Amino acid sequence: MVRTSVLVVGAGPVGLLLAGELRLGGVDVIVVESRSEPSGESRGLGFTARATEIFHQRGLLRRFGDVELNRQGHFGGIPMDFGVLEGSHFGARGIPQYKVEEMLEAWAKELGASVRREHRLITLENRADDVLAVVDGPEGPFEISAQYLVGCDGGRSTVRRLAGFDFAGTEANREMYLADVLGRDIRPRFIGERVPEGMVMSARFEPGVDRIIVCPRGAPKRERTEPIKFEEVADAWQRLTGESLHGAETRWVSAFTDATRQATEYRRGRVLLAGDAAHIHLPAGGQGLSLGVMDATNLGWKLAATVQGWAPSDLLDSYHTEQHAVGARVLRNTQAQGMIYLSGNEVEPLRGVMAELVAIPEVGRHLSGMVSGLAIQHDVGSREHPLLGKRLPHVQLADGRSTADLLHPARGVLLVASGDFGNEANGWIDRVDFVRASPAARGDAGWPANVDALLVRPDGYIVWVAPSSLVLTDALRRWFGKSSLA
Known part of the structure; x- marks a missing residue:
């Protein structure tokens, strides 16, 4: 019997990124993969802007070497300038998927993850206190007991089938x-x-x-x-x-x-899904791999916090609540793009109307935010401030660092430009870094002039803003559990 905190099935980019995220959270993890070697497939050739940000926030973007950032993209074949969003671009391109896998496997192993190739999941039992998996390895079948199991094993997911997840959607037409x-x-x-x-x-x-x-x-x-x-x-x-x-x-x-399907739930007891195991769709705009990257970073810190014992009772459930909604939106826009792009002359009037709409700045901004992932706004309990639930953009700080640098350890960040909030956060210093730093330039879209402080989750989303009527300690408890001083 092998025991681990989390068993990840699948050593593609999503499974390897999740393994690294879990190790940053202090959790032991085993990754099992049926293939003997990395896939060597180029499949995805880059990322959306949001996925590029995520790699930057973990200090991983530089591992790709020189990255080409491109502001030109399309929606269903209709050219679109993603630069209409301030400081934005379509994403990184020219990075084959096998290079992503190589980099992430090396990173996960550096952090202490165990990656076991030629290991195939045979059965799993989703029990009250653990998941019991039978895995066939080079020396024969053996059992692994894990507190949680995550299926990152692709569109034909064995985990999804064995655990009984419903994979609803539409069959392929072409x-x-x-x-x-x-x-x-x-x-x-x-x-x-x-x-x-x-x-x-x-x-x-x-x-x-x-x-x-x-x-x-x-x-x-x-x-x-x-x-x-x-x-x-x-x-x-x-x-x-x-x-x-x-x-x-x-x-x-x-x-x-062009089959389009999504698991109706991303969690069943102690078994969870991420990446293509949770959703498949037409590969329009490079959104598939990028959506999996967002799954992994949303789930990783929440699952680690649950294993570590400090997570609020509903934190892990918020993975499904947030990422299922994000995934559904990606499925919808890729279906729309497929209809525009791949249909015959009968949709030419629609293409003409769409081209006119894309040229309208507000429409261009809306579509750019949707496809790039930059417009994601999670429900964090309040919409009192427009930044709540949105990602922390890349902002250069006066001390020479950037906001991306602060997120490298995958911990919460209380970022204070002015005011005194340190004493309120003392009970969470084991989970949240207190950083006093001012932006190099206030008043832009990244840091509005009237913002004094931000509380940011490990996955880069803002959950508290000052000034506002929201109480900092309430937000800390909601996302980071009870105070150690209580």
């Missing part, structure tokens, strides 16, 4: 293809190009490597018993573009669909 093609001179189609038979996209993301995506119109989902071959992708590419890629060398080939 099948699409992608491939990473080596050594060919392919005309760039960064946003994608609508052609009579569907849509095609191409972009170079590494020297000599082009990602192509082929979305044939009217191609029904196929029940495949073996992986798709590049010849089928090349046939579709030639049919839609007139260009031949036959015989090209490829690094990776895959098929995907």
Whole structure:
């Protein structure tokens, strides 16, 4: 019998990020993964602006090296400037998913997480006091007892099936293809190009490597018993573009669909879901991996606090409340983008109207905030101040640090520019860092001129603002449990 505080199933980006978050919270964690090696897949090629912020807030963004931040994006193929949001961009691009996995696995192991490859979950029993899992490893099956188990094992999640989660949504209407093609001179189609038979996209993301995506119109989902071959992708590419890629060398080939599903609950007793195990959707705007990143950082500190024993009774339940709503919004906007992007000429009037709407600054801001993840506003019990429930943006501080630097340890932060709040927070200094620092420039969107202090959760969301009628100690108890002085 192996015992651990948290068992994470799946060593993709979401499972590895969650493992690191749990270790920052002081919790022991085992990650089991059926594959013997990292996937090597490029799949996701970057992040939304919010996910980029999250990596920055953990000090991880620099581990990717030079990151290209891009303010140009689209909504359903309609070009959009994400720079309409102050200090914003569409996100980081040109980072293949296998590089994300490599970086996060190294980070999680540095923090003390145990990552066990060639270990496959066979059964689980969701009990009152623990989860009993049977895992098949290189030396045969064995049992793991964990206080909590989190399924981060993808769209075909074994955890979701074994624990009986309902995965509601819509079936796939079409099948699409992608491939990473080596050594060919392919005309760039960064946003994608609508052609009579569907849509095609191409972009170079590494020297000599082009990602192509082929979305044939009217191609029904196929029940495949073996992986798709590049010849089928090349046939579709030639049919839609007139260009031949036959015989090209490829690094990776895959098929995907527009199926849209979401678990009706993200927690059942001591079993939770995150990432694609909790939601699948059309990969429009790179939102899938980014949504999983937000799941992991929302869940990580809450689950660690629960294991450590200081979490308020309803803190862990707020993971479902908050992230299910965020996920539902992503599913809705990706479905809308698919209808606009992948339908035929019958929706041309809709595309025209949408293009006019996107050009209106307020509409552009709304859509940019939605797709980038920057407009997320959690329900934190009050909307008295417009910052409550929103993320703490990147703000340069007068002492040379930034707000992102303060969140590296994944602890709460009481950030005070003026006023005296330190004594009120004394009972939480084991969970909340007291920081007295002024922004280098007040009055911008990042730090309004009338804000004296902020209480920020470990995942970067603001839960108290001064001045306001809200009581600081009430907010501390709500999010960080009882005072150690009580």
